[in-house]
Amino acid sequence: MRQLPIWAGVVLFTAVAATAAQPARVREHNPGWVAPATANAKKNPLPDTPDLKAGGKRVFHARCSMCHGDDALGTERGPDLTQHDVQKQSDGALFWKITSGNTRTGMPTFSFLPEAQRWQLVMHVRGHARTP
Amino acid sequence: MSSPRFLVLCLLAFACMAVPAAAQERAYFVTYDHYLEEPGNLEIAIASTTGIPKNNQRKYTAPWLELEYGFTGWWTGELYLEGVTTRGDGNAFTGWRFENRFRPLRDEHKITPVIYVEYESINEASRIQKEIVGSGGINFEPIDELREEHEHELEGKLILSSVVGPWNLSENFIMEKNLSASEGVEFGYSVGASRVLGTAARGASCRVCAENIIVGVEAYGGLGSTEGFARSEQRHYLAPVVGWRVGRDTTIKGSIAFGLTEQSDHLLLRVGVAFELPAGRIR
Numbered sequence: 001m002r003q004l005p006i007w008a009g010v011v012l013f014t015a016v017a018a019t020a021a022q023p024a025r026v027r028e029h030n031p032g033w034v035a036p037a038t039a040n041a042k043k044n045p046l047p048d049t050p051d052l053k054a055g056g057k058r059v060f061h062a063r064c065s066m067c068h069g070d071d072a073l074g075t076e077r078g079p080d081l082t083q084h085d086v087q088k089q090s091d092g093a094l095f096w097k098i099t100s101g102n103t104r105t106g107m108p109t110f111s112f113l114p115e116a117q118r119w120q121l122v123m124h125v126r127g128h129a130r131t132p
Numbered sequence: 133m134s135s136p137r138f139l140v141l142c143l144l145a146f147a148c149m150a151v152p153a154a155a156q157e158r159a160y161f162v163t164y165d166h167y168l169e170e171p172g173n174l175e176i177a178i179a180s181t182t183g184i185p186k187n188n189q190r191k192y193t194a195p196w197l198e199l200e201y202g203f204t205g206w207w208t209g210e211l212y213l214e215g216v217t218t219r220g221d222g223n224a225f226t227g228w229r230f231e232n233r234f235r236p237l238r239d240e241h242k243i244t245p246v247i248y249v250e251y252e253s254i255n256e257a258s259r260i261q262k263e264i265v266g267s268g269g270i271n272f273e274p275i276d277e278l279r280e281e282h283e284h285e286l287e288g289k290l291i292l293s294s295v296v297g298p299w300n301l302s303e304n305f306i307m308e309k310n311l312s313a314s315e316g317v318e319f320g321y322s323v324g325a326s327r328v329l330g331t332a333a334r335g336a337s338c339r340v341c342a343e344n345i346i347v348g349v350e351a352y353g354g355l356g357s358t359e360g361f362a363r364s365e366q367r368h369y370l371a372p373v374v375g376w377r378v379g380r381d382t383t384i385k386g387s388i389a390f391g392l393t394e395q396s397d398h399l400l401l402r403v404g405v406a407f408e409l410p411a412g413r414i415r
Contacts, residue, residue, distance in 0.1 A: 046332070050335070051334065051335040052332060052335075053335075054334075054335025054336075055332055055333030055334050055335050056333065057335075058333055058334075058335065058337060059333045062380050066410055067170075077171075077172065099240065100239045100240040101205075101239075101240060102205065102238055102239065103168075103204075103205040103206035103235050103237070103238050103239075104205060104206070104238050105205060106170065106171035106172075106202075106204065106205035107205070108167070108168075108170050108205075109166065109167055109240050111240055111295040111300075112165075112167060112295075112300060112328065113328070114298055114328050114330060114331045114332070114343070115298070115331075116331045116332035116333075117330075117331075117332060117333050117343070120332060120333055
């Protein structure tokens with residue numbers, strides 16, 4: 001009985017986590033988050049091969065789709081990556097943003113992924129550019 | 133119902149709730165790096181420390197349940213519930229901890245700092261050894277006696293973490309104050325290096341392949357307190373660690389820590405499994 005408050009704490013903690021989700025609405029892109037010039041200039045070193053692209057798709061679905069959606073059109077947790085404001089950024093800028101993350105917007109830091117996989121993610125995002 | 137049985141039931145219940153989510157794996161058991169939980173995600177982990185002491189002392193296993201929640205992009209909170217079972221002695225619920233990690237800088241840097249603050253309400257029977265501070269070895273008095281000695285502790289860590297090529301390098305500096313006794317301030321440390329084995333992701337899905345394996349090593353120990361830093365009383369461990377991402381949401385990890393000093397246990401065997409649940413999916 002003495003441990004009741006502890007288990008009540010567990011239930012409360014889980015309940016807070018469960019109720020934190022907001023109603024569905026695609027999150028807006030943050031134009032104020034800009035990659036440094038040195039990062040901007042980097043080019044994707046990977047060749048554009050079907051296997052690497054397929055690998056990028058797999059990594060995207062494992063790591064990114066929960067926030068940006070399976071089709072990269074965005075969710076309430078992450079912005080639409082097909083929009084022009086995102087696609088107009090250089091490969092280097094996208095790579096830097098994937099690597100660094102942003103604690104203010106909640107974008108996770110993905111520097112724990114091997115560098116090649118982060119470039120594969122850039123490749124995958126590029127494949128979702130909207131045709132004007 | 134005894135506490136360990138209740139813990140096991142809770143763990144099984146949480147395991148059944150698991151649904152796919154992206155996990156950020158950390159192979160370390162003691163060392164923290166700069167990766168926080170994603171905002172809105174709840175990670176549920178079950179782990180244990182099995183100690184094989186020296187001098188024919190009784191082996192023990194200390195399981196714990198860990199609920200980690202990303203409150204914001206810069207703040208992750210974690211609730212721990214822990215227990216212990218000792219061969220031929222008994223078992224006990226040993227307390228709870230609430231930790232918070234704050235990442236003050238927006239972007240990742242060459243060295244990314246994280247501030248860690250934890251409150252612990254545990255008893256002397258606690259043996260999970262999520263961190264080691266101060267001096268002296270484990271207390272091997274009967275569990276029933278140790279569980280009656282409660283402690284309230286405040287712990288702070290400075291976590292520094294870097295990415296060098298494929299490696300993560302992390303250093304933790306630990307300070308702990310027992311609020312229930314005048315023991316001074318105790319100090320400890322933990323350092324680690326780890327990396328994912330793979331490079332580019334293959335097109336075909338795979339479960340047992342290098343890109344899902346993370347390996348590393350960590351070293352940790354207690355240095356002493358403001359009341360003394362006697363080297364003969366210190367505990368230090370060196371531990372290879374390995375993590376395996378078995379699914380999109382699940383990581384299993386293990387470690388064998390080798391005691392390096394007279395006061396250290398011979399071995400600490402640690403195993404754990406973590407499930408990650410986006411909050412939006414457990415409504």
